[in-house]
Amino acid sequence: MPQTPVSIIVDWGTTSLRASLVSDAGETLAHLETQGGIQFIKDGRFEEALMAAIEPWFAEHGLLPVFAIGMITSRNGWLEVPYVDTPANATDLAAGSRQLNLANGAPVTFLAGLRNPKGDPFPDVMRGEETQIVGHGLEKDQTLVLPGTHSKWARVQAGRIVRFQTYVTGEIFALLTQHSFIARAAVPQANAAIDWQAFDRGAALAAGNSRAADSFFAIIFSARTGLLDGKLKPSETLDYVSGLVIGSEFRQARSCGWFQPGDTIGIIGNDGLNDRYKRVAPMFELRVEEGHNDEAKQGVLLIAAEKAPAGV
Template identity: 55%
Template sequence: MDIVPNPLGKKTIVVDWGTTSLRCTLVDSDGCLLGNLETQAGIQFIKDKRFQATLMGVIAPWLEKHGNVPVVALGMITSKDGWVELPYVPCPATPADLAKAIHSTTLPNGSELHFLPGLTDTLRAPFPDVMRGEETQIVGFGLNDPITLVLPGTHSKWARIAEEQVTGFQTFVTGEIFALFSQHSFIAKTEAKDTDSEDWEVVASGARAARDSDAADAAFLSQLFSVRTGMLAGQLEPAQMQSYLSGIVIGNEFRQAMAAGWFTKGDRIGIVGNDKLKDRYGQVAELFDLKIKADGEHEAVAGALKILAQKN
């Protein structure tokens, strides 16, 4: 059974509520993960702000069995389109800074419900950058080691940790570009899409092209077209276009992140996330001569417990 540190020392339900999904985890007083429920009830699918009814429906069996255990919620649930809108905490921020901004209320059964805030980097131009949920994953990853982290996703985050703080971060819309081009662009018109999306050698060739292109060919708006020209040149099979696209976009994320100062070759970085993207990013990181700091899983759960434990 998986275990996370539980500084609260009591049973707690962690609710990771994003745009597209709702993940609830029941943690025992010693950190054992007693149960996990994942549904598609992301906030974008909740009608008429029926957040409380949705949550109570999902966790009712746990509350019946274990009583009014406290609940801690993170993610887009605290955005303008969520249940309660919380202001962003500015970087640099410690877990205690995040804890100070917790908004607490009570559920119908008597359970305390604690909403965790998001984070903003006000120094980014042209506008402050924002995250909701990733800051909790970062805290769960651990802040004791000065390091750059990448959190892959629809909107990947690169973040810097130093002196037990999140000192700054930057969003890259890599996953969104991949989804848009593979679903709606010239690439989507290939009938063979998706059949070979796990072809690492093809992904790697795209990532290497992103890494090694000289200034003229490095133009990202231009490299995206190489998915098509590769097919026209007979160098890419239609079934390989999505893998190549994946390499081009992730490779460019690393190239652009390096140019933006997030790492230099030879650095050690952390990759935070639980899905298969973590492995893919680890492979691309190696192409950029990066070493990977090993980490655990369940960062969102561990981080939520750690932040809540700092409250008051």
Template identity: 35%
Template structure:
């Protein structure tokens, strides 16, 4: 535990992720729990964090703990006010400190970002953007961050100029898990060709989406539509609809995806269907890079 220099925290709605960082910048340990913001009242945050990091806190000094994500929401540990765009991603000097009982740690919560017209907010993604810009400081284009609520951020001169949030992932979860369509989507299979065709269908005729959705149910009943094809179609139609709505962001722009796993792969495939050539950057890596940038800023002020 004496080797701990600081602790990086990504605290989302459903999960808490921690990196214990040594004096040489190496990751000494990676920790995770399912005690996300949605499961905790404000007085419970300190205990949830200590359950993970207690053994890594030196006794003889105060360890900085730098957090991003929904921990700074109004319903979180402490509200960290949003920074309005256009602006560079938030820096350490804009962090907010919750009161803590344990004298071994000083907790700092980074703000999110907001857009007034059209109204939009982000928490956590701004730290990923900051981490991306540490390696791509001259990037001029659009960042797409796939997720339950995907973000599209226009970046220029190191600033977030504007952004939009699209609820595609939540729609997929609701339709596949709670609607009549769920009966034909069971399983883990996938069909790339069906997905690509569905993306093109949604881009060509987005107004047909609601009619197409019920066809999944009907085709399953009448013709035994394979669940892998049905699932790929549903995903393709929804992501294609997202691309149709965000066309002013990605059309003719440099596009980079920040994410990992199957969902990011699907966004990359969908963007290639419409002629974009996105680069892909690992979300975990840039999250830690963004938190590390805040730690470097902290050192510069002490």
């Protein structure tokens, strides 16, 4: 029996727009992606761009409600939605969302990001990851890591996201491997496969008892001295640095109290880094529960199922 489309989810970021047509059973019936990220939208013509992408779905299925996440809800987007403060659950996030109606009458709900007012030294923020955490589930008390350009470590407790902290790990990796002394010496592998042996060496160094392991500015220079000393090949450098950087994130997260040896953590999100994080976790004596790779959509549906948001 064909499923009935009931909503449209739009993940609209800086560089692209992705839209999904979703059924009452939560299945994705259709999906599209354009390069129309918000940085390319002139003169605030967001509605025009959205309609160009999803009007055929309206034409076929009627005025379905639209749910928008991503930077489209930020100051640089269509409608800035204030952050909701932790502790927060799906109900709190739904209450913080904002709504407007398209010219055709279809409602667009802009979901809120999340703010940790107890961030150190300043309140920390996320915009999108909170939806993934809700989609992963808030029933069980647990610590989650969401790998990415700006990774998030988050704590779920008593049914709410209670706190989180940002680590700019992915950005540090990109800076080092695109613009630094490492970029000048590294040679990407001929095939695109991950060199797990090189990755493990970097991660094990960060996880180990070396006195330099707490000194990232020093230990990262090993990407150069390893080459000079013949201990590291140019083709191994990128994955060695990847392991060293992600391992350093775990080490720093441990020193901030995010976990202790023997704990179980969840690794969720789907930005392509999860396999690397899964590999590092055991080096810090962590057990891992994996996400189901569908958290963002499930999170939107759970937040959408809460009470109707306030208009603007």
